[in-house]
Amino acid sequence: MKVAALDLGSNSFLCLIVEGDKSGIKKVLSDQVKVVRLGQGVDKTGSFHPDALKRAKECLTEFKKEIDRHNVDRILAMATSAARDAKNGSELFKIGEDIGIPIEIIPGSDEARITFAGSTEGNLKGDENVIVIDVGGGSTEFIVGNRSKLHFAKSLDVGCVRMTEKFITAQPLSESEKQAVENSVDIALDSILSEVQKYPATDVLAVAGTPSAIAAAEIGKFDAEKVHGFILDQGKLQKWCDILASTSVQEKIEKYKIESGRADVLFVGATILHRFLLKMNKPAMKVSIKGVRYGVALEVLRR
Known part of the structure; x- marks a missing residue:
């Protein structure tokens, strides 16, 4: 199965496309990163800045082209800190919906498990x-x-x-x-x-x-x-x-x-x-x- 996995962080957006199965990742097909600065001003205003949402849309549009090129079977984008904190977080989800990239907020209970599993992939002895x-x-x-x-x-x-x-x-x-x-x-x-x-x-x-x-x-x-x-x-x-x-x-x-x-x-x-x-x-x-x-x-x- 080919999957596209996106990490929509407060500073960077990352898009990983892999081949694999239930036992794990077999092959990395594409791995892209772009600094989007989604969290611009969120700490002060409590909302996503219009410029940040514009950058997010441009980035996700580019990522979608790469995803389509690889004919992936499943796409999932996960958002963390900034999307949880922003009052207008729904605007980010709308952008994802329009482009064809489903976005989920990582539940607090799963965030550590997902981060640890990804970070240590191939590193644990x-x-x-x-x-x-x-x-x-x-x-x-x-x-x-x-x-x-x-x-x-x-x-x-x-x-x-x-x-x-x-x-x-x-x-x-x-x-x-x-x-x-x-x-x-x-x-x-x-x-x-x-x-x-x-x-x-x-x-x-x-x-x-x-x-x-x-x-x-x-x-x-x-x-x-x-x-x-x-x-x-x-x-x-x-x-x-x-x-x-x-x-x-x-x-x-x-x-x-x-x-x-x-x-x-x-x-x-x-x-x-x-x-x-x-x-x-x-x-x-x-x-x-x-x-x-x-x-x-x-x-x-x-x-």
Whole structure:
């Protein structure tokens, strides 16, 4: 069976087309990502901005062309944080309906399971615990589990778009704004630390655009094979937090080859990852280019 699985996040939209069956994914046919910034202003206004909905429509129209090209059997798009928070969320569902892409909100009870399954696809060995961190635009998910069980899952309202809009007025950052981001992240992390530490984990797996963008900047370009499995240690993350805080958005794009839709929010994402390693006293985390879209694909294949 061919399925198209879409992850409609607060910052990025992703579209994965795979072949597979109930036992899992056999072959990846297409994997696309586009920064849409759906969560623009949602934290302040409670609604999707008209420009964000326009970008969403353009992106989904492009994705539908790719889906049609592959003659898929089933399509499912899943939306998370921003769509839950927005008063005019129905407008997004209407766009999907008009284009022919059914959109579902991931129920809170399923979100962790789908995220964990997608993020760890092909990464789990034995029954060792793994911590998954998924930095989104509106929120960040923290999940601890193994092949047979999820021990802990929590979504914190520290997303890279939400926090950038809340605390950052100019880049390079002022020391006070940098400090405000760090303090806010620390307070959020402190609320889950004791729970996460109850379940000793062998690996920390960082998924989504933030760790991939930092790994790509470290390598010098995005190369999926090199980015997947890339090790980000405390030193590398500290270095990138410093670089991202002390450069303009244009410098980030031109000098460090960070894509324009991510350059302005990457400092917050890097800070979340770095502060987590510090607080957990973990030396490093591993980057995974997989994530929710893989979990959605597995979900469709098993339905």
